[in-house]
Amino acid sequence: MEISCKDFKVGRCEGQKVVDGETMPLVLQPLQPNTSDTKSLLSALKQNKDWFEQVLIKNSAVLLRGFDVKNAEDFNDIIEAFGWDEARYIGAGIRKHVHKRVWTANEGPLSESIYFHHEMVLVKGSPEKVMFFCEIPPPEGGQTPLVPSFRVTERMLEEFPEAVQEVEAKGVNYTLTALSTNDTSSIRGKGWEDAFGTPDKAEAERRAKALGMDLEWLPGGGVKTIMAPQALTKVYDGRKGRRMWFNAVVGMHGKETSSAMLADGTEIPETFVKRCEQIIEEESIQFKWEKGDVLFLDNMAVLHGRRTSLPPRKVLVAICK
Incomplete structure (x- = not known):
């Protein structure tokens, strides 16, 4: 599948890797500076919904960067643009509700790392998609590292x-x-x-x-x-x-x-x-969060975690079936 779309341009980020011919995370940026506003982004996502979903399955992780996503309300609008069914979180981490589909990712101390995992891996009907939004990037650490799950199986075998x-x-x-x-x-x-x-x-x-x-x-x-x-x-x-x-x-x-x-x-x-x-x-991939970043993960294909960080850090989450 060709990674091209009239409404986005492919960018780069520090730390991304090519795994079996696929770029992780794939970075999508505004085509022009005047299309970085949230309204333009929502229009582009709605018009290219099927294409975006195919790109997410192909690359396992897609990072929207350079768009003017300000808060939980904007993030929620982005998620709702796809029409995906919301999944109820079942897990050991404490989350607080922020707005509609949006929650805090984990209320545990930033001094503790969160180990790599597929979201709700032990629950019947694990969500297919996990999305993160960076409202406040940490001054140090706090990355959300990714691991292509199939590579772990290959190497363990x-x-x-x-x-x-x-x-x-x-x-x-x-x-x-x-x-x-x-x-x-x-x-x-x-x-x-x-x-x-x-x-x-x-x-x-x-x-x-x-x-x-x-x-x-x-x-x-x-x-x-x-x-x-x-x-x-x-x-x-x-x-x-x-x-x-x-x-x-x-x-x-x-x-x-x-x-x-x-x-x-x-x-x-x-x-x-x-x-x-x-x-x-060894297989992990990580990038530094920037304000306004929105990260989409194919939960069936990639593990994710959280590195320790200095405060403040505000990364919100939404999960969908």
């Missing part, structure tokens, strides 16, 4: 072909422990009442079951969430048959509040997990 096959065949069980109420001192501080949208335990169990989870109540009001066995990799339509590293093994294995182990109850080898962590970092 090269180095651990038998182990990958074993984990894939057995499946992975995950657990995550949460308090009843939110703890903003942690990037994984969302309490179960907020996560499931109810203080009623019976209703929480029903909602968890619908998402493929069981709940084990703990002394003190906390809960252990137990996920049904999950695959290690997945293949999604329209993405060249690539096997995506669609799991949370590294992010949840051996942590204080979470675990990841084989579904038969045996441990995943530490060498497997550690080397995977190294590969993910």
Whole structure:
């Protein structure tokens, strides 16, 4: 597919990479200085909706840069221009509602990094698209690094072909422990009442079951969430048959509040997990946020995270089915 459109020009950003012939992130800029306003951007997106979606699937990440996107209202208008269905966030990070479809990305301290992940990777019906808007770029750090998921699978198969096959065949069980109420001192501080949208335990169990989870109540009001066995990799339509590293093994294995182990109850080898962590970092792509940036991610194809940063940093998020 040719990356050309009468309403955008292709730009560059520091840190972008070409992966298997695809530029990540693909940078789209105003065609002319007088078309950088939000009204012109919305018109261009609506007129080129199908083209934009194809470009996003092809390149996995698209960065709109140089447009006059000022606030959450502008960001929301951009998301709504596509007509995508909104997805409800289910996860351990605390988010605050800002405007319509727009939320804060994570209320946890900026001094903590957020490990690479596919959004809602353990939940039935993970969102297909994740969008970020940078309202206030951090003075240092705070990047949202990306990883092409298929590259992790390829490299793990090269180095651990038998182990990958074993984990894939057995499946992975995950657990995550949460308090009843939110703890903003942690990037994984969302309490179960907020996560499931109810203080009623019976209703929480029903909602968890619908998402493929069981709940084990703990002394003190906390809960252990137990996920049904999950695959290690997945293949999604329209993405060249690539096997995506669609799991949370590294992010949840051996942590204080979470675990990841084989579904038969045996441990995943530490060498497997550690080397995977190294590969993910080696494959990472990152750029510095600029004010007004809007980043679109194909959540089926790319992992993302957050580097530590100095304040202030204000990056908002929206997720769509």
